[in-house]
Amino acid sequence: GAVVSQHPSRVICKSGTSVKIECRSLDFQATTMFWYRQFPKQSLMLMATSNEGSKATYEQGVEKDKFLINHASLTLSTLTVTSAHPEDSSFYICSARAGTGQETQYFGPGTRLLVL
Amino acid sequence: GQNIDQPTEMTATEGAIVQINCTYQTSGFNGLFWYQQHAGEAPTFLSYNVLDGLEEKGRFSSFLSRSKGYSYLLLKELQMKDSASYLCAVMDSNYQLIWGAGTKLIIKP
Numbered sequence: 610g611a612v613v614s615q616h617p618s619r620v621i622c623k624s625g626t627s628v629k630i631e632c633r634s635l636d637f638q639a640t641t642m643f644w645y646r647q648f649p650k651q652s653l654m655l656m657a658t659s660n661e662g663s664k665a666t667y668e669q670g671v672e673k674d675k676f677l678i679n680h681a682s683l684t685l686s687t688l689t690v691t692s693a694h695p696e697d698s699s700f701y702i703c704s705a706r707a708g709t710g711q712e713t714q715y716f717g718p719g720t721r722l723l724v725l
Numbered sequence: 726g727q728n729i730d731q732p733t734e735m736t737a738t739e740g741a742i743v744q745i746n747c748t749y750q751t752s753g754f755n756g757l758f759w760y761q762q763h764a765g766e767a768p769t770f771l772s773y774n775v776l777d778g779l780e781e782k783g784r785f786s787s788f789l790s791r792s793k794g795y796s797y798l799l800l801k802e803l804q805m806k807d808s809a810s811y812l813c814a815v816m817d818s819n820y821q822l823i824w825g826a827g828t829k830l831i832i833k834p
Contacts, residue, residue: 615767643822652826653768653812702767713758714822719767 611637613705615717622693623725629689630720632703638683639705643714644676647700659686693724727751729825731813736831737803745798745811745828753818759787759798760812762827768812771798800830808832 612635622628632642644656657673659665659680667673677689686705690697700721704714728750737743749757756775760768774780774789774796786799798811813825 653824655822655824658821700765713770713773715770716760716767721765 611635611705611707611713611715613639613703613715613717615703615720617720618718619721619723621723621725624694625692627689627691628693628722629687630701630703630722632686632688632705632717634684634705634715637705637707639686640683640708641706642680642686643704643706644678644686644688645702645704647702647719649700653702656688690722693722695724698722698724727815727817727823729813729815729823731811731825731828733826734829734831736833737800739803739805739832739834741803742799742801743803743830745800745813745830747796747798747813747825749794749796749813749815749823749825751815751817751823754791755816755818755820757787757789757796758814758816758822759785759796760814762810762812764809771811803832805832805834 614633616631642659645653647653655668656671657665657667659678661680661683665678680686700719702719704716706712706714731747759771761771762768772787779788784801789796810827810829812827814822
């Protein structure tokens with residue numbers, strides 16, 4: 610199956626700082642990448658969808674100025690959590706798919722963010 | 726609205742068979758996915774069904790009935806490592822995945 614990497618795998622930061630998470634598709638070109646957030650014992654929550662070279666589409670309730678998404682190339686998308694607060698502590702997972710149709714989404718290993 | 730229903734938790738015995746059901750109501754249908762998620766890890770792809778019927782892949786099989794809005798994931802010869810959450814997701818008419826809340830499967834020796 611396709612491989613998606615995410616970096617860092619774990620990050621601890623102070624409240625008010627910004628954190629950048631990278632998502633890379635290693636063996637395919639990802640036309641579309643997705644960013645999810647998952648709180649303990651809860652389901653995946655889609656935050657935004659990004660297509661290479663265009664602005665991300667954010668889900669209702671997700672602040673686009675707080676969660677900056679950049680999808681500058683077909684193999685890299687970044688999520689920046691700006692001015693992080695303790696309530697932003699969560700498991701952030703990206704996924705990627707090659708096309709815009711029925712192709713399977715492949716997930717990165719996730720980034721566990723803890724904001725103190 | 727769009728809705729995916731699956732049981733919250735199931736328990737089964739090592740070596741046995743378990744069936745995890747998923748029912749859905751979505752705006753359009755472009756396939757149904759099953760993912761496995763171990764605690765603290767990201768989901769991994771298990772299966773994709775877009776046509777009615779049974780897809781078998783080793784110990785895991787997935788079934789779909791589009792007319793009934795129903796799918797199940799069948800796990801045979803259960804192993805302790807199969808303890809995980811199993812997520813059902815439906816791709817709607819906009820090719821967006823609608824996720825179920827997941828079924829936590831507990832395997833007992």
